[in-house]
Amino acid sequence: MPPKVVIVCSGKGGVGKSLITANIAYRLRDMGFKAGIVDCDPTNPSLPNLIGISGMHETTLERLKPVEFKGLKVVSMGLLAGGKPLCLDGLQITSFLNDLADYVDWDVDYLVADLSAGISDEYKAMVKTFADGLLGSVIVMQPAHKVEAERVIRLHLDNGIPIIGLIENMSYLKVGKGQWKIFGESSVDELAAKYNVEVLGKIPLSMDVRKAVELNSGYLEGEYAEPIIKAVNKILTLKPQKPGFLARVKAKAREFVEALLVEMITSINKEIDIKGLQSQFGYPGGRVIRLNVMSDDMERVVVQADFKIQDGKLLVVENPSRVDTVIEISTKAFAWAVLGDRVLADGSIYDLETAWYLGEARVFGTGDSIRAVHFFKNVWTQLRNNQKAIEKLRPLLERLA
Ligand SMILES: Nc1ncnc2c1ncn2[C@@H]1O[C@H](COP(=O)(O)OP(=O)(O)OP(=O)(O)O)[C@@H](O)[C@H]1O
Ligand SMILES: [Mg+2]
Numbered sequence: 001m002p003p004k005v006v007i008v009c010s011g012k013g014g015v016g017k018s019l020i021t022a023n024i025a026y027r028l029r030d031m032g033f034k035a036g037i038v039d040c041d042p043t044n045p046s047l048p049n050l051i052g053i054s055g056m057h058e059t060t061l062e063r064l065k066p067v068e069f070k071g072l073k074v075v076s077m078g079l080l081a082g083g084k085p086l087c088l089d090g091l092q093i094t095s096f097l098n099d100l101a102d103y104v105d106w107d108v109d110y111l112v113a114d115l116s117a118g119i120s121d122e123y124k125a126m127v128k129t130f131a132d133g134l135l136g137s138v139i140v141m142q143p144a145h146k147v148e149a150e151r152v153i154r155l156h157l158d159n160g161i162p163i164i165g166l167i168e169n170m171s172y173l174k175v176g177k178g179q180w181k182i183f184g185e186s187s188v189d190e191l192a193a194k195y196n197v198e199v200l201g202k203i204p205l206s207m208d209v210r211k212a213v214e215l216n217s218g219y220l221e222g223e224y225a226e227p228i229i230k231a232v233n234k235i236l237t238l239k240p241q242k243p244g245f246l247a248r249v250k251a252k253a254r255e256f257v258e259a260l261l262v263e264m265i266t267s268i269n270k271e272i273d274i275k276g277l278q279s280q281f282g283y284p285g286g287r288v289i290r291l292n293v294m295s296d297d298m299e300r301v302v303v304q305a306d307f308k309i310q311d312g313k314l315l316v317v318e319n320p321s322r323v324d325t326v327i328e329i330s331t332k333a334f335a336w337a338v339l340g341d342r343v344l345a346d347g348s349i350y351d352l353e354t355a356w357y358l359g360e361a362r363v364f365g366t367g368d369s370i371r372a373v374h375f376f377k378n379v380w381t382q383l384r385n386n387q388k389a390i391e392k393l394r395p396l397l398e399r400l401a
Contacts, residue, residue, distance in 0.1 A: 002101070003036065003111040005130040006164065006235055007137035011148025013117040016169035016203070017140050018047040021114035022218050023228040024138065024235070028110045029071045031232070036066060036073035036108035038100060040126055041116040042093045043086045045078030051217040055079060063105045070217060073108055075100065097125035110235070127161065135238040136162030138200065138231050142170045144183040146191070153195050163197045164234055167227045171202035179204070198234070201227025257293050257303040257331065260396045264338070265307070267389035268314050272382050275312035283375040285309030287324035287368055288317055296330045298362070314379075325365030325372045327352075333360035335400035337377075338393065340384045352377040 008021040021037055028035040039047040047053075055067040057080045064080075066073035077086060077096065088096070111130070116122050127134060137156060141149035149166075156163050168188035173180040182205070192199045203209070203224055212218055220228060268274070278285060286308060293303045306317045329337065333355040336342045342350035352373055355361035363369050383389050 002130065002133040003106050003108045004135050004235075004238075004240060005111045005113060005126075005133045006135050007113045007115060007123075007126060007161075008140060009115040009123070009137055009152060010117055010140040010142075010145075011150075011152040012142065012145040015117075015140050015142040015145065016167075017117075018050045018114050019209070019213070019218050019220075020138065020140050020167060020169065020228065021047065021112050022051050023220050023225065024231055025072050025110070025112045026070070026219055027225070027228055027232045028112075028235070031236075033109040034073075034107065035071075036075070036106060036111045038111055038113045038126075039074070039076035039078065040097060040113050040122045042077040042088055042096050042122070044116065045076045045081075045086075047114050048074070048076050048078040050213065053079065056082065062103075064099075064103050065105055073106065075104055093122060094125045097122060098129055101129045133240045134161075135235060135240060136164040138164050139166050141166060141168050141188060141191075142183055143168065143172075143181070143186050146187040149187070150191055153191060153197065157195060162238075163195075164238070165198035165200035165231060166192055167200045167231070168202045170205040172204050174204035174206040174208075200230045200234075203227055253295075253302050253331065256396075256399070257334075260393070260400070261291075261293075261303065261305055263392060263396065264383070265314055265316065267386070267392060268379060268383060271386045271389045272379060274309060274314065274379070277375065277378055277382065278309065278312075281371070281375050281378060283309070283371055287372070288320045288322060289372055289376075290320075290323045290326045292326065292328040293334050294328050294330050296332050298328065298330055298360075301328075302331055309375075323365070324367070325363065325369045327361060327363050327369075327373065327376070329355055329361035331400050333358075335397040337361075338380050338384060339397050340381070352380060 006024060008017050008024065010017050025035045025037045037047065039045045053067060053069045053074060055069070057067055057075070058065045064075070066075045067079050113126055115126065139149065139152055153163065166188050168186055170183060171186055173182045186202065188199050188202065209220065209224055212220055288306055288308050291305045292301045294300060295302055306320050306323060308315055308317055336350045337352045337355050340349045340351065344350060344354065348354070352361060356363055356373060363373050
């Protein structure tokens with residue numbers, strides 16, 4: 001069984017993600033579950049320091065062993081590299097995070113992932129790695145950073161990542177019985193109502209929290225732990241999303257690209273003089289071309305469409321008995337190639353042929369392929385130069401680019 005995964009994230013750094021991550025894991029442990037923490041900030045891993053972990057990872061040939069800390073299993077780049085400064089690039093970060101599922105000996109029921117601020121490569125890698133067990137995310141916010149919190153909430157909603165709830169940390173400064181709104185008005189209730197998500201609670205900025213960090217590995221108690229307990233109680237009721245986040249993102253992307261293709265084919269037939277282009281470029285047509293719009297890593301087909309040029313029209317062919325040319329192009333490259341907004345270092349405009357040269361498109365077939373690519377490059381160029389067509393297509397394409 002893959003671990004059930006809860007992601008803790010925020011739009012801004014330093015708002016208490018690591019503290020809240022640790023506390024969700026502590027509470028799950030207290031309830032008798034096997035719990036772990038994965039620190040997903042490979043370049044600035046601060047969690048081990050915050051809660052005072054001093055061990056280092058042991059690695060065997062096949063496995064990386066989490067460090068055991070207060071009954072939790074913890075993995076952090078900080079426990080691998082020690083205090084060495086880290087300067088990993090995006091590819092290294094992604095491959096480290098991708099390894100976590102296969103290479104780490106987890107054996108936990110729940111894994112709480114402490115993310116670096118914002119939604120970036122780390123986020124995507126985490127979601128991909130633990131897609132099967134993903135329960136959702138706890139978003140940590142702070143009154144001074146409402147805009148960033150709202151952006152993260154919207155990114156979640158747009159990408160189909162379930163939001164377990166919002167915690168406003170450092171909600172106000174608490175000294176004795178006094179409360180001061182030093183970061184401004186609380187905005188968690190307003191955002192929660194606007195986006196229909198749950199408020200798990202507010203934690204004040206307080207010396208009590210500081211003391212918990214210094215004396216007790218950040219373990220929060222009393223009123224400070226209320227939002228955590230609420231989060232954990234909800235987590236226990238959740239089941240991993242089926243068919244999983246990635247599948248839903250795929251489905252979403254597929255629907256979107258399909259709609260775009262329909263719009264493109266309609267526009268081409270309505271606005272473009274295909275016969276004229278055929279004679280200009282000596283393209284006879286009649287052969288079946290398969291267009292595979294691929295994921296950006298070129299590993300997965302997002303949408304497949306077969307068509308041919310016949311009688312001056314672009315026709316979709318259902319279940320063709322043979323395919324003469326296959327054009328595979330990444331979603332991004334597809335959008336760039338139609339939009340023509342990307343200018344290369346030599347001043348030329350990125351198009352279908354450029355995508356092919358750069359390996360962002362692949363072309364293969366039984367002949368006529370180069371001519372087909374050349375022809376379609378010109379169809380797309382005409383499309384983008386046609387005011388009416390591009391007005392409709394641009395908003396769709398810009399979402400993919
Ligand atoms: N409510 C609070 N009261 C007092 N101190 C707090 C509170 N919440 C967090 N802190 C302290 O603020 C600092 C930042 O918290 P933490 O490291 O959890 O934030 P983070 O969001 O994980 O930061 P980063 O983005 O750098 O990873 C820590 O020293 C932590 O002990
Ligand atoms: Mg942190």
